[in-house]
Amino acid sequence: MDPTRSTAVTLLAEMNSGAISAEEVTRAYLDRIDRLEGRIKAFLHRDADASLEKAREIDALRRAGGPVGELAGVPIAIKDLLCTRGVPTTCASKMLATFRPPYDATVIERINAAGAISIGKTNMDEFAMGSSTENSAFGPSKNPWDEERIPGGSSGGSAAAVAADFAPISLGSDTGGSIRQPAALCGIVGLKPTYERVSRYGLIAFASSLDQIGPFSHDLADTALLLKIIAGKDPRDATSVDTPVPDYPKTLDTPPESLRIGLVREFFGDGLDPEVDAAIREAVRVYEAAGATVREVSLPHSKYGAPAYYLVAPAECSSNLARYDGTIFGHRAENFDPISPAEAELPVLIRMMMASRAEGFGPEVKRRIMLGTFALSAGYADQYYNQALKVRRLIRNDFDTAFKDVDILVGPTTPTAAFKFGEKTADPLAMYLSDIYTITTNLAGIPGLSIPCGLTKSGLPIGLQLMAPAFAEEKLLRTARVFEKATDWHTKRPGLV
Amino acid sequence: MSMTADEVAKVALLARLRLTPTELELFTGQLNNIVGFVEQLGELDTANVEPLAHGVEVHNVFRNDVRGPSLPREEALANAPKRNVDSFLVPAVLD
Amino acid sequence: MDYTIIIGLEVHVQLTTESKMFTSCGTDFGLPPNTQTDPVSLGMPGTLPVMNGKAFELALKTAIALGASITPFTKWDRKNYYYPDLPKNYQISQYDLPFSTGGWLEIPPQKDGSGGGRCSLTRVHLEEDTGKLTHGAGGFSEVDLNRAGIPLMEIVSEPEIRTPQDAKACLEELRLTLRYLGVSDCEMQEGSLRCDANVNIHIDKDGQKIATPIVEIKNLNSFRSVERAIQYEAERQYEQWQRDGKTIKDAPKQTRGWSDPDGITKVQREKETAADYRYFPEPDLVPVVVDEAWVARVKASIGELPFARRKRFASEYGLSDYDANVLVEQGQDVADYYDAVAKATGAYKLASNWVQQDVLRVVKERKIPIGDFPVGPEALADLINRVGRSELNTNQGREVLAKMIDTGEAVDAIIEAGGYKMVSDESTIVAAIEAALASNPKALEDLKGGKKKPDAVKGFLRGQVMKQTGGKADPALVGSLLDAKLAELTS
Numbered sequence A: 001m002d003p004t005r006s007t008a009v010t011l012l013a014e015m016n017s018g019a020i021s022a023e024e025v026t027r028a029y030l031d032r033i034d035r036l037e038g039r040i041k042a043f044l045h046r047d048a049d050a051s052l053e054k055a056r057e058i059d060a061l062r063r064a065g066g067p068v069g070e071l072a073g074v075p076i077a078i079k080d081l082l083c084t085r086g087v088p089t090t091c092a093s094k095m096l097a098t099f100r101p102p103y104d105a106t107v108i109e110r111i112n113a114a115g116a117i118s119i120g121k122t123n124m125d126e127f128a129m130g131s132s133t134e135n136s137a138f139g140p141s142k143n144p145w146d147e148e149r150i151p152g153g154s155s156g157g158s159a160a161a162v163a164a165d166f167a168p169i170s171l172g173s174d175t176g177g178s179i180r181q182p183a184a185l186c187g188i189v190g191l192k193p194t195y196e197r198v199s200r201y202g203l204i205a206f207a208s209s210l211d212q213i214g215p216f217s218h219d220l221a222d223t224a225l226l227l228k229i230i231a232g233k234d235p236r237d238a239t240s241v242d243t244p245v246p247d248y249p250k251t252l253d254t255p256p257e258s259l260r261i262g263l264v265r266e267f268f269g270d271g272l273d274p275e276v277d278a279a280i281r282e283a284v285r286v287y288e289a290a291g292a293t294v295r296e297v298s299l300p301h302s303k304y305g306a307p308a309y310y311l312v313a314p315a316e317c318s319s320n321l322a323r324y325d326g327t328i329f330g331h332r333a334e335n336f337d338p339i340s341p342a343e344a345e346l347p348v349l350i351r352m353m354m355a356s357r358a359e360g361f362g363p364e365v366k367r368r369i370m371l372g373t374f375a376l377s378a379g380y381a382d383q384y385y386n387q388a389l390k391v392r393r394l395i396r397n398d399f400d401t402a403f404k405d406v407d408i409l410v411g412p413t414t415p416t417a418a419f420k421f422g423e424k425t426a427d428p429l430a431m432y433l434s435d436i437y438t439i440t441t442n443l444a445g446i447p448g449l450s451i452p453c454g455l456t457k458s459g460l461p462i463g464l465q466l467m468a469p470a471f472a473e474e475k476l477l478r479t480a481r482v483f484e485k486a487t488d489w490h491t492k493r494p495g496l497v
Numbered sequence B: 001m002s003m004t005a006d007e008v009a010k011v012a013l014l015a016r017l018r019l020t021p022t023e024l025e026l027f028t029g030q031l032n033n034i035v036g037f038v039e040q041l042g043e044l045d046t047a048n049v050e051p052l053a054h055g056v057e058v059h060n061v062f063r064n065d066v067r068g069p070s071l072p073r074e075e076a077l078a079n080a081p082k083r084n085v086d087s088f089l090v091p092a093v094l095d
Numbered sequence C: 001m002d003y004t005i006i007i008g009l010e011v012h013v014q015l016t017t018e019s020k021m022f023t024s025c026g027t028d029f030g031l032p033p034n035t036q037t038d039p040v041s042l043g044m045p046g047t048l049p050v051m052n053g054k055a056f057e058l059a060l061k062t063a064i065a066l067g068a069s070i071t072p073f074t075k076w077d078r079k080n081y082y083y084p085d086l087p088k089n090y091q092i093s094q095y096d097l098p099f100s101t102g103g104w105l106e107i108p109p110q111k112d113g114s115g116g117g118r119c120s121l122t123r124v125h126l127e128e129d130t131g132k133l134t135h136g137a138g139g140f141s142e143v144d145l146n147r148a149g150i151p152l153m154e155i156v157s158e159p160e161i162r163t164p165q166d167a168k169a170c171l172e173e174l175r176l177t178l179r180y181l182g183v184s185d186c187e188m189q190e191g192s193l194r195c196d197a198n199v200n201i202h203i204d205k206d207g208q209k210i211a212t213p214i215v216e217i218k219n220l221n222s223f224r225s226v227e228r229a230i231q232y233e234a235e236r237q238y239e240q241w242q243r244d245g246k247t248i249k250d251a252p253k254q255t256r257g258w259s260d261p262d263g264i265t266k267v268q269r270e271k272e273t274a275a276d277y278r279y280f281p282e283p284d285l286v287p288v289v290v291d292e293a294w295v296a297r298v299k300a301s302i303g304e305l306p307f308a309r310r311k312r313f314a315s316e317y318g319l320s321d322y323d324a325n326v327l328v329e330q331g332q333d334v335a336d337y338y339d340a341v342a343k344a345t346g347a348y349k350l351a352s353n354w355v356q357q358d359v360l361r362v363v364k365e366r367k368i369p370i371g372d373f374p375v376g377p378e379a380l381a382d383l384i385n386r387v388g389r390s391e392l393n394t395n396q397g398r399e400v401l402a403k404m405i406d407t408g409e410a411v412d413a414i415i416e417a418g419g420y421k422m423v424s425d426e427s428t429i430v431a432a433i434e435a436a437l438a439s440n441p442k443a444l445e446d447l448k449g450g451k452k453k454p455d456a457v458k459g460f461l462r463g464q465v466m467k468q469t470g471g472k473a474d475p476a477l478v479g480s481l482l483d484a485k486l487a488e489l490t491s
Ligand SMILES: [Mg+2]
Pocket: A325, A327, C082, C083, C084, C085, C086, C087, C088, C089
């Protein structure tokens, strides 16, 4: 068998039966990465020796017959905003180019305890701000389906790594669509869990009230397994919730008792690519054939999602990223001599901070910091930031109302399939609108899932988005599984050899 | 509203970002576009709407007052851009 | 004087907790730099705060004790500003929904009876402390983050204080109250109590009230400097106004630092950018809901506070205001000690004397808390009762107490071993009187010849008699028997 054409669940079965060792699995993935990473650029940091070392430890454990974790020997790629003790964690920013955290994120502790093998830290848009990985300070990742196209973002490296079979599973984070959008564009499964279903401790914050860590995988069995491992209350995250974590893998194949599906009317307007539209409508027919009742529902405040998001997220980011000022950690400018008469008036300390931040951050990060600083500043906070919080409530209310009548909401994950590099970089606003269907779930705090549901004529993946009420991940996964079982989109792989 | 380059420069100082004249001009244009976009929120009457700051509304989460270990000083200072034997160093703060 | 000084205080108090506000590392003072940090207190990327329940409870206790109204729903906000002692460049604090508002503090009057009265509070809120900056060599400042994240309680008063003396008294009373509550050690020297004062003056001019611009005085490192700085600042503002005539409408609030050696306030560097803290709700913490049961539970844990205790010591025990205050202001443990002695003896004034003169003297000499004083209140009360029953005279009592302090032995053993039983046997005392007269014939002559005042001679002889009995004679009995003997001899 070729382990790199597998999934975590099937690999685990093979390893547990003794058919293959963790070292062989890891080596297979490392070889593939060595061969293809130069084209895809999914990773920012790898340590092949450390990965193999860990794999050998797992093999020794297995041979000794000792208990092994639920991911024992499974390679996993990790978005480079999850803190890994002693291992570079850069957020794809020059600011943190040399940063090595003295601690592990909670999710890292959990996957380590489960025996997963970290295969590398993946590329992303700088500080998770972007939808294409073009904002990475270290260059973009490529879409394995078409290397002239973006893999999506901000978790583009993690999505590309799974799509390219550099690892069967990976971890990303989603603040406004940063898991679901790249999953859709890379033809894989990506889940943004309910806000605070997964601890954020060790996730380098972009927008704290929206950020959420989640899994990428080829199919829902892997999604369910990885979610089960990373979910749950964490005493280090005050906002994490102690709602019990269901055994997602165990119930995955049981079809939901109720299959009332709502089609979000507002997601089918202007700007939706006809091929995407057709694929989603075809997916709906699959559900109907499986016995679902499908009706159109309205989320009337959807169009205000993006404007509300582009106030709330930048406001929080302007504060979260204030700590990068060249004092305690991160980049410090060498030269901070005044570059203008106005600067000459400023104390040297302030000039140091300003120069360090100017050098350390890329343009999109600066733009959002500026926007957020403005939105919170005296005289403007009510009109902008506070108004956005009120609209956020209206958006949440829309979902609450919709979920009275349906179990799951569906729609497209993205308006179009993967676009080309440079297509939207000149116009920040155009880039922002590529998250238009994913943003509202973050604002409402509910879970959202993207699964492969088709290919465009030119062979680019299309994602179907499913949304559920808060903490209804189990229902969400089971509902998605109905579609996965009836179709074979999740088995499609890019022709990357 | 629309922001002038001077106002953008003030925001940049507040955010501790040095902008070159070219960046200032570019950002002024882009920020005005984005602000124009987000201003559509003003269409909504939200007089009786409670703000929602958080996706999940829980309360009263505390930790026990139990002392844990400190980082060894070398680890605490390991990421410092500039340091001496026991402290972080920053350009002199005059006061 | 044709102006009134308007003073408001802003006090920051470190709460006594084992761990920091949002993380488990320690809160000790005086450690080597940067040895008391962890990823959270360094503001490392990815770290999150989790509220210390004890810190919240201590702050709540304070607010309730100060009569503040407790906000049923309180939340945390970020106060954004860039400074190297603030690792995240935002301070987690409270903005529009502090956990308490209002309340007051009773300021005791000055010794001459002037001043004092009630000072209203604006709010008490909770926040995190910053680190420390020291000026190093070569154009650099050193950043020490040991203090960063220690729980900090901010208490803001209304501008209701009118004299520098009352400002000092207010701060002293606040410290005493916080110490009684056990919420902070309030050491100004160590920075666990810090005070800023907002000061301006209202000048009476032709029946018009003119307010000068408000000045925030920082760097007040002692109680004395609070008083001196405000006095100085009031006079300076008056002179300034005479020179430029500027009022509160003409100038923004200014920050001035107090220089204790120079005895003046100096303008502190103006902020380079106008303060715009861009407060917004802290998304990493969740709100706190405080219900009535919680408030009641905390209320029940609050003991008698200094102001009430002074009143009770005066009314219940008949102590002078002075004595009551001395016992109360030493701290709750001293007041408790006295309370126990007073109750066990019923001799309130006598107990006050013993505690003030004999106990506090040793406690101060040895710099020990009264809890470590070797003689407990029951033992001291027992000793005082023995003196009261004339089993010991006062001097013997003192000596016995000294031995109890030194040896830690029980009172009976010391009396037994030292032969401290008071001599009340008349024949022994008469014999001692005769011996004293025999060895001092000149004394009787002086008395007869009227050369010296009779009281002086009697006093001398009384001393001689005590000497003859090794100081053990009942002084009252010595007096009456000596009087009788002298009357007999001089008649
Ligand atoms: Mg700082």
